[in-house]
Amino acid sequence: MTGRAIFNATIEGKNHCGRPPLWVMRQAGRYLPEYRKLKEKHSFVQMVRTPDLATEVTLQPLRRFELDAAIMFSDILVVPEAMGQGYQFRSSGGIEMTSKLHSHSDVMALSEEDVEEKLSYVRETLQLLRLELGENHALLGFCGSPWTLACYMIEGGSAEGFPRALHWAQNQPDSFNLLLEKVTRVLSEYLIMQVDSGVDAIQIFDSWFSLCPADQSWDFSLKWIDLLLNKLPKEVPVILYANASLDELPQIVSTGPRALAVHHKARISDARELLPKKLVLQGNLDPEVMESSPEVVCLKTHQILDSMRGDPAHIMNLGHGIRPGAKIECMEALVSTVRDYTK
Numbered sequence: 001m002t003g004r005a006i007f008n009a010t011i012e013g014k015n016h017c018g019r020p021p022l023w024v025m026r027q028a029g030r031y032l033p034e035y036r037k038l039k040e041k042h043s044f045v046q047m048v049r050t051p052d053l054a055t056e057v058t059l060q061p062l063r064r065f066e067l068d069a070a071i072m073f074s075d076i077l078v079v080p081e082a083m084g085q086g087y088q089f090r091s092s093g094g095i096e097m098t099s100k101l102h103s104h105s106d107v108m109a110l111s112e113e114d115v116e117e118k119l120s121y122v123r124e125t126l127q128l129l130r131l132e133l134g135e136n137h138a139l140l141g142f143c144g145s146p147w148t149l150a151c152y153m154i155e156g157g158s159a160e161g162f163p164r165a166l167h168w169a170q171n172q173p174d175s176f177n178l179l180l181e182k183v184t185r186v187l188s189e190y191l192i193m194q195v196d197s198g199v200d201a202i203q204i205f206d207s208w209f210s211l212c213p214a215d216q217s218w219d220f221s222l223k224w225i226d227l228l229l230n231k232l233p234k235e236v237p238v239i240l241y242a243n244a245s246l247d248e249l250p251q252i253v254s255t256g257p258r259a260l261a262v263h264h265k266a267r268i269s270d271a272r273e274l275l276p277k278k279l280v281l282q283g284n285l286d287p288e289v290m291e292s293s294p295e296v297v298c299l300k301t302h303q304i305l306d307s308m309r310g311d312p313a314h315i316m317n318l319g320h321g322i323r324p325g326a327k328i329e330c331m332e333a334l335v336s337t338v339r340d341y342t343k
Contacts, residue, residue, distance in 0.1 A: 003068030007200060008210065011237045011258055013278050013313040020308070020316045022338045023069040023140070024061070024331070030324040031331075034060050048074050051124035062137060064328070069138040070129060074258035076120055076144030076205060079186055082118040083110040090157070100156025100164075105177040110146045110182055115189045122190075123197045130198035138201065140239075141194035145206035146183045146228065147221035147316075153179065161331050162211055169220050172210060180224050188231035200324070203230070209242040209252075215271040226255040239282055243320075246270055253279060258298035264319025269307035277313070278333055285334070288328035294333035301337040 001009070001017050009015040030036065035057060038047065047053040056075040077087040102109060116123070129139055131287065152158070169176045191202050204225060212220045217266035220268040222241075229238055240260035242252050250269055253260055259280035262268045268284045275281070289300045301316075308314045316338050322331075 002135045002202065003137040004135050005161050006068050010313060011280055013200065013280065015312045019338060020314045021068040022134055022316045022335065023067045023071065024318055024322050031322065031326040031328065032060055032064070048078065049121050051121055051318050054125040054137055055128040055132065059132060059160055065331060066339060067137070067335065069140055070133055071140045071142065072126055072129060076149060077152060078122065079120060079143060079183065079190060080149055083186060085110070085153055094158030095152060096157040097152060101179070102155050107175050107182070111191060112182055112186055115186050116193050119190060119193065123193055124198035126194060127201060140201050141199035142203040142205060143187050143191060145204050146180045146187065146224035147212070148206050148208045149183050150179055150257045151208045162208060166211065184224050184228050187228055191232055195236050197235065201239055203239040203241060206240070206242040209244055222252060222255055229256050230254055246274065249275060259315070261317065262319065266289045270313065271306065278316060279316060280313040282315040282317045284317065287318045287320050290322060290330045292330065294329050297330045297333040298337050301334055305341050307339070
């Protein structure tokens with residue numbers, strides 16, 4: 001079976017090829033020397049905006065490793081940028097937006113016009129990738145969740161705990177709801193564009209879900225994901241990632257994704273016992289393990305695979321994005337362990 005066929009079978013809960021499909025969340029990698037070489041000549045944002053470069057970066061991991069899927073090289077912040085808030089990376093690390101939202105009028109001024117035109121470079125990247133990949137690999141698009149994007153837009157960049165965003169959500173409901181409504185509409189148009197450009201599935205990253213107070217997680221985050229999923233064609237597989245504990249997963253799943261990416265803080269076998277059997281589970285090796293040794297990677301990977309043995313709806317992956325300190329020999333060990341594993 002091709003990588004694309006294995007992926008499609010797993011998303012339908014019918015994978016009987018003998019092993020789970022494998023890709024690595026945010027696989028385009030700062031850990032790869034070929035990526036670092038490109039980075040010496042081009043900024044991250046330049047690479048995102050240049051289809052040829054974005055295609056090259058997406059394909060780099062697939063040239064080294066026998067993965068089943070490619071995740072387009074881009075950033076969740078292309079959506080705020082299309083709405084009028086650009087982004088860059090601080091020299092000290094983290095995101096810096098070109099502005100922050102201060103008032104209701106700032107939210108009103110955010111643009112919802114010409115999304116496809118402004119993000120045409122993403123469409124061109126996906127079209128190039130679909131041609132390059134053919135049937136050999138599945139192609140994944142992605143976006144940030146409305147709540148996660150709102151955190152950056154209100155805060156003006158990365159911040160510990162995003163206190164301004166939480167204050168807005170709790171104390172300025174009219175402005176907050178308007179912001180999330182606008183972001184959700186733009187995201188729906190953006191994701192439909194990705195589907196029309198040939199992706200096999202969409203992954204939504206709710207990276208800052210864990211910041212939501214338990215009694216407000218639906219109002220701040222999940223109801224907007226629910227609304228977004230309802231705007232997409234029903235046949236489009238959506239993989240939802242939320243940084244969440246085990247007991248929060250049932251409510252997250254109630255938004256209706258086809259698959260759930262499980263953070264490494266939760267045991268994926270426990271998630272399987274808790275959640276519907278037809279739900280695809282993705283994950284969930286701790287990314288820190290990729291900075292250890294091949295022997296440790298093999299051991300930890302086997303533990304996850306053994307705990308999910310016989311499950312036709314499991315995608316092997318990390319429990320979060322791969323980090324710059326990941327070792328190539330550890331990645332090789334992960335791939336070979338999954339490739340040699342039989343259910």
